[in-house]
Amino acid sequence: MTATDVRLQFEQTVQAFESVDVDCKIAVLWQIYDTLGQAFAAIAPVALFSQAVQQLLSQIQQVDRHDQAAILRDILSGADTRFTHVYQTLNINMKLAFWHRLFHLMPASRLPLATCQDGLGRTQALLTRLNTMGLNERLHFLRQVVS
DSSP states (O other): OOHHHHHHHHHHHHHHHHHSOHHHHHHHHHHHHHHHTHHHHHHSHHHHTOHHHHHHHHHHHHSOHHHHHHHHHHHHHTOSSHHHHHHHHSOHHHHHHHHHHHHHHSOGGGSGGGGOTTTTHHHHHHHHHHHTSOHHHHHHHHHHHHO
């Protein structure tokens, strides 16, 4: 396989992520972070303890739990909200840390994982593709999709 083939497959994976609905994006991110586990913590330890990340997480935790899912949807879709504005000020490592910390602080039952609207077909195909990637490829993928 040539480098061009690998790059094309990677770009197709990013495009597949961008084409699923926002709840499916949250489900995919949750799954990636769940499988990365502590490997991520070793990669960006300083960002995990960023005061800006912690403040954003605290603000999200202070709103009604039903509104928390809406905030995550807004952040991923780039809606014009105060939470999205704060998120956009974070550097890429802090954005990665934000999702890592969020998924460890918020139980899966409070995330809109069950409302993924594509019948899980495209999402499952995307997850299958992501599971064939190595750690560095997954991290590169995350950098692309959370920025």
